[in-house]
Amino acid sequence: MAMKNKLDLSKQYAIKQHKGQYRKNNKTPYWHHLQDVVKNLEIMGIKDESILCSGWLHDSIEDTSSDFDDVSKIFGKKIAQIVSDLTKETRLPKNQQEKNYLKQLSNSSWQAKVVKFADILANISDLKNSELNKKQKIVQVKYKIKYLNAIKSGIIQNKTKIPNLSQAENMLNLVLKEYGQRKITLS
Secondary structure (H helix, E strand, C coil): CCCCCHHHHHHHHHHHHCCCCECCCCCCECHHHHHHHHHHHHHCCCCCHHHHHHHHHCCHHHHCCCCHHHHHHHHCHHHHHHHHHCCCCCCCCHHHHHHHHHHHHHHCCHHHHHHHHHHHHHHHHHHHHCCCCHHHHHHHHHHHHHHHHHHHHHHHHCHHHCCCHHHHHHHHHHHHHHCCCCCCCCC
């Protein structure tokens, strides 16, 4: 039997780890979000296997029984580090958790930042499927913009490594416009 490539393996691993988890609408299997993140990375022109695998795995440490060592053992230290950079320290009080996470995102690699951008785009785009009212959706969008601001300079500094960044930026701005938010410039 042929060895599966790392990207297929990361997809299967993520689907297995998130089995039984659903998006906030309690209908959509969680792995659909992971698939959207990877699609967003592909739209941006990302071909790097480590980044694409990290798209599948970005919530594994935070939201499943996986830890850094599990991800590192199966996918390598580079991917585990990207996933770790995208993982909130959930043992901290909520307000401290957010402060630390924003700092962590600011200091993360450009690879982690581009996965986070794809994640933010997926989350904001998926709000249309949530059962939140318009006001609650706007609060969620503003919340995600904090994360976007934390990664923005790293995205801009590395935009030559993200061939279709402007396409993703346009997608994001269309959704932000729906929620009455200002345009974001990255490219």
